[in-house]
Amino acid sequence: MEPGRIPPVNRAIDMRRAAGVLLHPTSLPGKYGIGDLGPAAIDWLDFLASTRTGIWQILPLGPTGYGDSPYQCFSSFAGNPLLISPQLLAADGFVSKEVLAYYPKLPNDHVDFAEVFTAKHHLLDVAFEQFRTAGPSEIVDRFDQFTTDRAEWLDEFALFMALKRVHDGRPWTQWDEPLRTRDSSALDAARERLDIDIRRQAFRQFLFFDQWELIRSHAAEVGVTIVGDLPFYVAEDSADVWAHQDLFQLDENGRPTVVAGVPPDYFTDTGQLWGNPIYRWERHEAEGFAWWTDRVAAAAAMTDVVRFDHFRAFADYWEIPATASTAETGRWVDGPGMPVFERFQERLGNLPFIAEDLGDLSDAVDALREELDLPGMKIIQFAFDSGPEDPFLPEHYPERCVAYTGTHDNEPINGWWPEALVLERTYAREYLGWDGVDPAGRFIAEMWDSRALWAITQMQDLLGLGSEGRMNSPGTAAGNWTWRMGPDYADQQIDNLLAINQRYGRTGTGRP
Numbered sequence: 365m366e367p368g369r370i371p372p373v374n375r376a377i378d379m380r381r382a383a384g385v386l387l388h389p390t391s392l393p394g395k396y397g398i399g400d401l402g403p404a405a406i407d408w409l410d411f412l413a414s415t416r417t418g419i420w421q422i423l424p425l426g427p428t429g430y431g432d433s434p435y436q437c438f439s440s441f442a443g444n445p446l447l448i449s450p451q452l453l454a455a456d457g458f459v460s461k462e463v464l465a466y467y468p469k470l471p472n473d474h475v476d477f478a479e480v481f482t483a484k485h486h487l488l489d490v491a492f493e494q495f496r497t498a499g500p501s502e503i504v505d506r507f508d509q510f511t512t513d514r515a516e517w518l519d520e521f522a523l524f525m526a527l528k529r530v531h532d533g534r535p536w537t538q539w540d541e542p543l544r545t546r547d548s549s550a551l552d553a554a555r556e557r558l559d560i561d562i563r564r565q566a567f568r569q570f571l572f573f574d575q576w577e578l579i580r581s582h583a584a585e586v587g588v589t590i591v592g593d594l595p596f597y598v599a600e601d602s603a604d605v606w607a608h609q610d611l612f613q614l615d616e617n618g619r620p621t622v623v624a625g626v627p628p629d630y631f632t633d634t635g636q637l638w639g640n641p642i643y644r645w646e647r648h649e650a651e652g653f654a655w656w657t658d659r660v661a662a663a664a665a666m667t668d669v670v671r672f673d674h675f676r677a678f679a680d681y682w683e684i685p686a687t688a689s690t691a692e693t694g695r696w697v698d699g700p701g702m703p704v705f706e707r708f709q710e711r712l713g714n715l716p717f718i719a720e721d722l723g724d725l726s727d728a729v730d731a732l733r734e735e736l737d738l739p740g741m742k743i744i745q746f747a748f749d750s751g752p753e754d755p756f757l758p759e760h761y762p763e764r765c766v767a768y769t770g771t772h773d774n775e776p777i778n779g780w781w782p783e784a785l786v787l788e789r790t791y792a793r794e795y796l797g798w799d800g801v802d803p804a805g806r807f808i809a810e811m812w813d814s815r816a817l818w819a820i821t822q823m824q825d826l827l828g829l830g831s832e833g834r835m836n837s838p839g840t841a842a843g844n845w846t847w848r849m850g851p852d853y854a855d856q857q858i859d860n861l862l863a864i865n866q867r868y869g870r871t872g873t874g875r876p
Contacts, residue, residue, distance in 0.1 A: 367528070377556065377588075379739060379763075379817040379818060380608070380817065380872040380873075381817050381818075381863075381870055381872050382417075382418035382419055382473050382589075382817070382818055382870055382871075382872040382873065383417050383418065383419065383812060383818075383819055383820070383864075383865050383867055383868075383870035383871075384417060384418065384421055384533050384589075384773065384817075384818060384819070384820035384821075384824065385417060385420060385421070385819065385820065385821060385822075385823050385826060386421040386422075386768070386772065386820055386822045387408070387418070387420070387421075387422070387822075387823040387849075388422055388423040388434065388772070388845075389401060389405060389422060389425070389447055390446070390447070390475055390848070391823070391835075391847055391848050391849055392404045392408055392843065392849070393472065393848065393849060393850060393851040393853070394472070395466060395469075395470075395472060396450050396470065396480075396483075396484070397468075397470030397471065397472075397475065397476065397480040397483060398446055398447070398470075398475045398477075398484070398617060398848075399447075399475075399479045399848060400446075400447050400448060400449040400450070400575075400577055401447050401448065401449050401452070401572075401575040401576055401578070402449025402450070402452050402543075402575070402673065403449070403451055405449075405579050406578075406579070406582055407854075408420075409557075409579070409583050409586055409588050410537055410586060410655075411587070411638040411853070411854045411858065413586035413588060414854075414858060414862070415589060415857075415858055415861040415862040415865060415866045416862060416866065416870075416871035417588070417861060417865060418587065418588060418592060418870075418871075418872050418873040419588070419589045419791075419818060419820060420583065420588050420589070420590050420591070421453045421590075421593075421660075421671070421820055422590065422591070422592060422597055422667075423435075423592065423593050423772060424437060424440075424546075424592070424594070424673075425444055425447065425533055425576070425666065425685045426438070426439055426440060426441075426442055426443065426444055426568070426592050426593070427439060427442050427443070427444045427445060427446075427525075428446070428477075428586075428600065429599055429601055429844075430468065430601065430841075430842065431841045431842065431845075432475075432477045432803060432844070432845050432846075433836075433844065433845060434593075434845065435477045435595045435673070436599040437595075437598070437599055437602065437604050437639075438477075438521070438525065438526075438528075438599065438601070438603060439517070439521045439523070439602055439603045439604060440594075440595070440598050440602070440604055440662075440663075441514075441517040441518075441521065441604075441636035441658075441659065442517070442518075442521050442569055442572075442603075443569060443572030443573055443576060444572065444624060445484065445485070445488055445568040445569075445571075445572060446477075446480055446481065446484050447575075447576075448483050448484070448488065448568070448571050448572055448575060449570065449575055450464055450484075452465060452575055452578075453491050453571070454550060454746055457494070458488060458490075458491035458494050458495060459490050459491050460492065462759075463487070463490055463624065464487075464717045465717065466481060468485065470483065470686050472848065472850075473848055473850070474846040474847060474848055475845070475846045475847075475848060476846075477846070480838040486710070488564075488568055488571070489564070491567075491571070492563075492564045492567050492568075495507070495567060495745040496560075496563070506570075506574075507566075507570050510565050510566075510569075510570045510573070511570075514569070516658065517658070517662070518566055518569060518856075520605040520606075520607040521565070521569070521605050522562045522566045522569070523551070523554065523555060523558070524562075524603035524606055525565040525603075526554075526558040526564075526689070527554060527558070527560040527566055528849055529537065529545060529561060530558065530561075530868070535600070535601040536601060536605075536606045536618065536631060537600070537617060537618045537619055538713065539619055542795050544617075544618055546606070546607075546609075549622065563698060566845050572585065575779075576666065578608070580666075580667075585669075587873035588643055589668045589669060589811065589873060590668050590669075590875065591669045591670075591671055591718065592663055592666055592667030592670050592671065593670075593671045593673055594659070594660065594663045594670050594672055594675070595622045595639075595671060595673045595674070596624075596672065596674040596675070596678075596681075597638065597640035597642075597674070597677075598640060598641075598676045599640060600619075600620060600639065600640060600641050601740075603851075605618075605641055606618075606753060608655060610644070610647055611643060611647055611648060611655055611704065612641040612642065612643060612644060613641060613642050613643070613644055614641060617807050619686065619806045620639075620640075620641035620686045620797075621685075621686055622641075622642050622683045622684060622685060622686055623638065623639045623640060623641060623642065623683075623685075623686050623688075624638045624639070624640040624641075624642055624677075624682070624683075624684070625637045625638045625639070625684050625694065626638075626682050626683055626691060626723065627682055627691055627692065627694060628749065629690070629723055629724065629745065630723075631683060632691075632838060632839040634690040634691060634692050634839075635682075635690060635691025635692055635694075636691055636838055636839050637684060637688070637691040641680070642683055645700050648700065648704075649700065649703065649704075650655075652707060653700070653703070653707040653771050656707075656708075657707055657711050657712065658713065660708055661711075661712055664712065665714050665717075665731070667733070668713065668716065669717070670716065670718070671717070671718040671719075672717055672718065672719055672720060672738075673722055673732070674720060675719035675720050675721050675722050675729070675733065675738070676699075676721060676725055676726075676729040676821060677699050677733060678699045678700060678701065678704065678705075678721065679698075679699050679701060679726065679728040679729040679731075679732045680697060680698055680699055680726055680728055681697055681699055681774055682694045682695070682696060682727065683695055683697045696726075698856025700730075701728075701732060702732065702735065702736075705736055707730055713772050714764075716850075717731045717736075717738050717743070718738065718739050718740075718741070718766055719736075719738040719740050720741055720772055721733055721740040721741060722741055722743065722746075722771075725845060737764075738741050739764050739765050739766055739817075739818070740765050741765065741766050741767075741768060741771075742755070742756055742758075742761050742765050742766070742768065742816060743756055743768050743769075743771065743774065744756060744758065744767065744768070744769055744772060744807050744810060744811055745769065745770045745774055745777065745807070747784060747795075748787075748789075748791045748792040749775070749788050749789040749791075751791075751839075754849070755791075755805055756813075757795065757809055758811070758814040758816075760815045761814050761815050762815070762816075763815050763816065765816045765817070765818075766817075766818040766819075766820060767811045767814050767816035767818070767819045767820070768811070768819075768820050768821070769804070769807050769811055769820075769821045769822060769823075769825045770822055770825065771822070772835040772836050773835075773836050773837075773838050774822070774834075774858070775831060775834055776804065776806045776824040776825050776829050776830060776831070776833045776834060776861060777803050777804040777825050777828075778803055778825070778828055778830045779830035779831035779832075779833070779834060780831070781800075781803040781815035796810060802828070803829070804825045804826075804828050804829075805844075806828065807825070808821050808825060808864065809864065809868075810839070810863050811826060812865070812868040812870055813835075819870060821866075822835075823849060823853070824847070826860075826861065827849065827853065827856065828859055832847075833847055834847070835847050
């Protein structure tokens with residue numbers, strides 16, 4: 365390392381041999397149409413602790429927008445009100461048991477986001493009216509302190525959501541010009557006119573973070589590390605872009621001139637056209653990467669470890685003309701590189717990060733990750749299509765990495781296996797010395813037996829599910845993120861998971 369160079373920013377992650385499960389809170393069981401931060405989440409943490417599983421990995425927790433994707437949120441700082449627990453609202457006196465009894469009966473095997481949105485937001489409106497008209501002084505004081513502490517992002521977010529509500533949910537780029545361009549007098553008038561609705565939005569955030577802190581506290585108590593996820597890009601229709609238009613490559617109407625995605629890859633023949641606006645990095649650098657540092661600080665405050673989704677874009681990223689219909693047309697552009705991480709450390713100290721370094725990477729990406737000493741990711745599902753030198757084969761894993769059966773973008777193993785190429789199935793059986801029976805169980809065992817200090821499986825693989833358990837199909841805009849597990853998961857898996865954790869020496873807490 366060069367003299368004077370800031371040391372690797374990731375030394376705070378003390379990786380010890382441990383096991384984990386990837387499960388987003390929306391997939392937890394329960395009777396309110398979507399998994400939430402209530403008793404079922406506490407039961408889940410107790411299940412992990414009882415099986416000596418030290419890691420719970422989740423997806424981004426922000427308020428979902430287009431396509432219900434946690435990677436397309438209305439804010440990268442706010443929490444998702446749909447995760448607020450109705451049971452805890454009743455327990456805290458914000459809604460009565462009678463009101464809760466009228467909550468509509470919703471499916472419990474998948475999330476119907478449209479129905480959940482209507483039902484949950486109605487309940488939250490009732491809770492806000494109770495707080496506004498009869499909230500105990502202690503709760504009011506805590507709410508006021510919350511709004512003060514988070515004012516830097518909360519004020520803009522609450523105004524943004526209040527404006528979306530009066531605009532029937534339309535994107536901010538379709539609002540009247542004074543609001544779209546953030547004319548100060550128009551914003552002041554909107555704040556005065558929408559004062560109650562702005563407080564309503566802030567109250568929802570207060571409830572979310574209050575309940576999330578209960579989850580964080582219980583996780584620490586039972587020795588479970590929570591791994592969060594920070595998307596590299598933010599949604600075009602978000603408070604982030606609306607409030608900081610100068611930090612993004614936009615035209616005079618606020619629309620992106622170039623957008624994000626990836627070229628053709630393992631998942632899609634035409635690439636993935638995400639559509640997120642791309643940063644004006646020279647502006648970020650001129651401001652000392654202040655907005656990015658705030659964003660990382662907020663993510664780090666919510667979880668124990670942060671996974672940088674699409675880490676490669678810090679080194680180089682695929683830039684697509686906004687007029688393109690697929691991601692095939694684009695170019696590679698250099699990312700911000702080491703200076704942004706130096707800024708993170710200068711302001712925040714050493715923080716625990718994991719790099720999502722999947723895909724066809726340039727040498728610059730590997731060099732940046734290695735200089736930062738960030739653990740990367742290995743996916744066994746990718747291992748069997750290119751021969752004995754494939755870096756996803758377990759024999760090539762370094763200790764300092766996180767090994768997965770698959771991520772939220774992968775087909776569960778038992779769904780992928782029957783459709784895998786013949787050469788993949790043939791080589792997998794040969795490599796593993798295995799007869800092809802129970803592929804999910806066999807792949808989990810291989811991950812657990814590997815040198816990787818952390819091994820994580822999707823809950824769907826632990827349950828042996830097939831294609832019906834897929835969380836997301838990259839390149840598709842509808843039908844994703846809806847999977848939920850049944851309430852009997854512990855009865856099915858508690859002995860099995862404990863046994864494999866003990867067999868392969870993965871009973872550590874994983875806590876940094």
